[in-house]
Amino acid sequence: MEDGYEASGEFIDVLSGPPWQVLNDPVRAALRGVDPEHGPVLDVGAGTGLGTQLLADACPTATVLAVEPSPVLRAVLLSRVAADADLRERVTVLAGDALDAPLPERLGAVLAANMIGHLPPQDRREFWHRVAARLAPGAPLVVNLQPPAEPAVVGFTTFGAVRIGRHTYEGGGAAEPAGPDTVTWRMRYRVLDGDGVVLREHTVDYLWHVLSEHDLRAELAEAGLRAEVGPMGVVRAVRVG
Numbered sequence: 001m002e003d004g005y006e007a008s009g010e011f012i013d014v015l016s017g018p019p020w021q022v023l024n025d026p027v028r029a030a031l032r033g034v035d036p037e038h039g040p041v042l043d044v045g046a047g048t049g050l051g052t053q054l055l056a057d058a059c060p061t062a063t064v065l066a067v068e069p070s071p072v073l074r075a076v077l078l079s080r081v082a083a084d085a086d087l088r089e090r091v092t093v094l095a096g097d098a099l100d101a102p103l104p105e106r107l108g109a110v111l112a113a114n115m116i117g118h119l120p121p122q123d124r125r126e127f128w129h130r131v132a133a134r135l136a137p138g139a140p141l142v143v144n145l146q147p148p149a150e151p152a153v154v155g156f157t158t159f160g161a162v163r164i165g166r167h168t169y170e171g172g173g174a175a176e177p178a179g180p181d182t183v184t185w186r187m188r189y190r191v192l193d194g195d196g197v198v199l200r201e202h203t204v205d206y207l208w209h210v211l212s213e214h215d216l217r218a219e220l221a222e223a224g225l226r227a228e229v230g231p232m233g234v235v236r237a238v239r240v241g
């Protein structure tokens with residue numbers, strides 16, 4: 001299977017650190033009340049494990065499943081887990097995706113951060129049902145809304161730049177409508193030296209399925225989940241009844 005993160009994988013972890021600092025409090029708040037007795041907590045599309053680490057920290061006695069399809073990102077995830085004695089004990093890394101990863105009958109929480117746009121609408125609906133069937137009563141699904149909510153042009157923006165040693169790792173992107181509910185994000189990743197000279201540059205296109213708050217609420221309701229939207233577009237959904 002092709003790895004959509006093959007070229008960008010080198011950059012994702014370092015550039016995701018600052019955005020995760022912003023997501024930290026809203027995601028922790030949305031994870032309130034998790035009961036580890038209900039079952040393992042799941043991070044879907046775990047990437048390099050920044051969210052997995054937060055999930056494990058927010059649920060300090062839970063066992064954790066981290067599902068990640070990209071071999072490059074999974075290598076970073078596994079390295080992060082292996083480097084920490086507590087994570088190493090509690091986190092199992094699964095090579096799979098949102099629909100094919102084997103899941104236990106009951107889950108104590110599900111985190112799906114910065115990833116839902118990868119799923120086409122039909123897969124997304126199947127994913128909500130898959131999760132809703134396993135979430136214990138009161139156990140949260142945490143997912144975030146990411147702009148644009150409709151197919152729209154988004155001008156090029158630099159998302160972040162992190163200096164490591166003599167080099168700066170920089171990421172940015174622009175989006176173009178690509179269909180009734182999709183945009184293409186054209187991402188640009190660069191390595192610059194201390195004088196601002198570009199040493200390397202990679203361009204990667206991602207098809208991204210946009211989702212408005214209204215449609216997300218409707219889809220979750222259809223799967224038997226009631227959603228509450230918090231800061232930074234972080235959504236907490238629990239089973240109705």
Ligand SMILES: C[S@@+](CC[C@H](N)C(=O)[O-])C[C@H]1O[C@@H](n2cnc3c(N)ncnc32)[C@H](O)[C@@H]1O
Nearest residue numbers: 016045046047069070073097098113114115118
């Ligand atoms: C932008 S990254 C976010 C990673 C991580 N959740 C974070 O917030 O740091 C999107 C992630 O979704 C994963 N992904 C892509 N398609 C997926 C699918 N069908 N099922 C599960 N994860 C998927 C990618 O491999 C990648 O790790």
